[in-house]
Amino acid sequence: MKNVKYNENYSYEDVEAICKFLLEKSHYRPKIGIICGSGLSNLADILQEQEVIAYSDIPNFPTCTVQGHRACLVFGILNDKPVICMQGRFHKYEGYSTSKVALPARLMYLLGVEIMIVTNAAGGINSDYDPGNIMIIKDHINFPGMAGGSVLRGPNDERFGPRFPTMNNVYNDKLRELVKVAAKNCGISNIREGVYCFLGGPSFETVAELRFLKAAGVDAVGMSTVPEVVAAGHCGLKVCGLSLISNKAIMDYDTDDKPNHEEVLDTGKTSCANIQSLVSDLLRLIEV
Numbered sequence: 001m002k003n004v005k006y007n008e009n010y011s012y013e014d015v016e017a018i019c020k021f022l023l024e025k026s027h028y029r030p031k032i033g034i035i036c037g038s039g040l041s042n043l044a045d046i047l048q049e050q051e052v053i054a055y056s057d058i059p060n061f062p063t064c065t066v067q068g069h070r071a072c073l074v075f076g077i078l079n080d081k082p083v084i085c086m087q088g089r090f091h092k093y094e095g096y097s098t099s100k101v102a103l104p105a106r107l108m109y110l111l112g113v114e115i116m117i118v119t120n121a122a123g124g125i126n127s128d129y130d131p132g133n134i135m136i137i138k139d140h141i142n143f144p145g146m147a148g149g150s151v152l153r154g155p156n157d158e159r160f161g162p163r164f165p166t167m168n169n170v171y172n173d174k175l176r177e178l179v180k181v182a183a184k185n186c187g188i189s190n191i192r193e194g195v196y197c198f199l200g201g202p203s204f205e206t207v208a209e210l211r212f213l214k215a216a217g218v219d220a221v222g223m224s225t226v227p228e229v230v231a232a233g234h235c236g237l238k239v240c241g242l243s244l245i246s247n248k249a250i251m252d253y254d255t256d257d258k259p260n261h262e263e264v265l266d267t268g269k270t271s272c273a274n275i276q277s278l279v280s281d282l283l284r285l286i287e288v
């Protein structure tokens with residue numbers, strides 16, 4: 001990929017400079033931030049009175065290298081609340097530095113966001129899950145983080161948060177309850193709640209790895225979200241995590257089925273409307 005800068009570090013001052021640029025460019029002062037997962041960029045379409053800024057027009061802002069991430073920032077209004085929506089995230093497997101993967105959460109924090117809604121596409125490990133189901137993330141397993149690859153690894157800048165942040169209730173319990181109410185209001189009956197596991201990717205899992213994850217209590221697996229959530233928890237944002245189950249994890253050897261990114265994007269296309277109505281009603285219920 002040409003002209004992609006992978007390794008530069010984003011200091012507090014760098015994030016502050018991006019924040020200043022955006023606050024000068026937009027009159028919005030968002031209280032809620034949304035990150036769109038793979039194939040879910042259309043989630044931003046529910047915002048009204050949009051101001052769209054391409055990532056490439058923001059000085060010192062990373063780009064997206066993964067198909068299904070539109071690489072635009074959208075400011076707008078949803079149910080009377082000012083919102084910023086990121087159409088595209090930065091995955092660790094793309095080769096980005098940890099501070100670049102943490103950038104969306106830290107930028108939202110400096111912009112004054114209080115609640116971050118993070119979405120992703122994930123493989124369903126729980127045998128009750130089907131493609132198209134939406135899973136409220138109750139908790140996560142940070143596989144790389146458990147082995148020293150945390151997004152917070154390195155010198156700690158106290159202006160973002162403490163050296164040793166708690167991750168208890170990082171997926172805010174009150175927001176999880178509100179999502180369930182919103183699901184009922186929207187007639188989404190197949191809402192799930194479970195544990196998301198973050199793996200480094202970009203290869204999909206082997207059968208043995210999936211069986212291991214299932215035994216460890218994982219319901220859905222993906223290659224994102226957790227670094228953003230850890231960075232958000234570090235700076236005190238409330239988080240709501242939603243996984244769209246885009247494919248069923250293949251746990252058997254005697255099948256020719258294989259996971260693939262096209263299937264992930266296709267499920268995003270067919271299920272985005274459900275996530276749109278869910279998030280829209282959630283914002284109606286949220287008080288900020």
Ligand SMILES: O=P(O)(O)O[C@H]1O[C@H](CO)[C@@H](O)[C@H]1O
Nearest residue numbers: 037038120121223224261264
């Ligand atoms: O987590 P998001 O960005 O939604 O994307 C998921 O889908 C891609 C694989 O198809 C991986 O990037 C995985 O993490």
Ligand SMILES: Nc1nc2[nH]cnc2c(=O)[nH]1
Nearest residue numbers: 121122123221222223264
């Ligand atoms: N690791 C992983 N990430 C995904 N993203 C969407 N589906 C999958 C999957 O099956 N595995």
